[in-house]
Amino acid sequence: MSSLPALDTIREGTSGPDSPLGVTLAILFEPSPILLNTLEPQLSVHLKSQSTLALSQSYAYLIDLALSEIQKWDVPSQSEFISGHPRIGESKNLSNLSATEQGATPTVNPTSPEVLARLKHLNTCYEAQYPGLRYITFVNGRSRAAIAEEMEDKLETGRSLSPDEPPLDVFTSNAYSQGDEKWLSELKRAVEDVGKIAKSRLRALGVE
Known part of the structure; x- marks a missing residue:
């Protein structure tokens, strides 16, 4: 590390x-x-x-x-900054810290293929509803399955392990623009959560 x-x-x-x-x-x-x-x-x-x-x-x-x-920073720059973090559920090209945080290591809380497929779909849905944003959350030791449920709550969908439900066009047709209050609120939350992740990394590295 x-x-x-x-x-x-x-x-x-x-x-x-x-x-x-x-x-x-x-x-x-x-x-x-x-x-x-x-x-x-x-x-x-x-x-x-x-x-x-x-x-x-x-x-x-x-x-x-x-x-x-x-x-x-202006809104596009903040959006670009949070996009530097990997998507929830990604397993490739992760830093050691990101892999540990997401439970992506094969011997620590391995994630089922069904949950990974669900997360991939939810990420796509989120990015369709909030164009220019990436779903960022402070995992704080939670499993990827728990994060999938959090994303479902954010998107107001039902609990499921389907890799393609609800259909993507539901979110595309109800997308928020960058000027919308809800979009800006998500951007603010994401930046704050990146800060929480960073401070958690200090603890993981044994410093404060």
């Missing part, structure tokens, strides 16, 4: 995707172009201008600072 760079190197190091700060952000939030090309330089400038010692005391401070910057 990856280890975080030392806090003092994060603050004093050079800027860039391979900098201590860039590596730290990729571990905590999952690597993505906007994370490394936009957030990392923003935070680097901010941290170097600070006189406070807060960063040297807590990685959690860095996460809070990152979220405060992300929440200032």
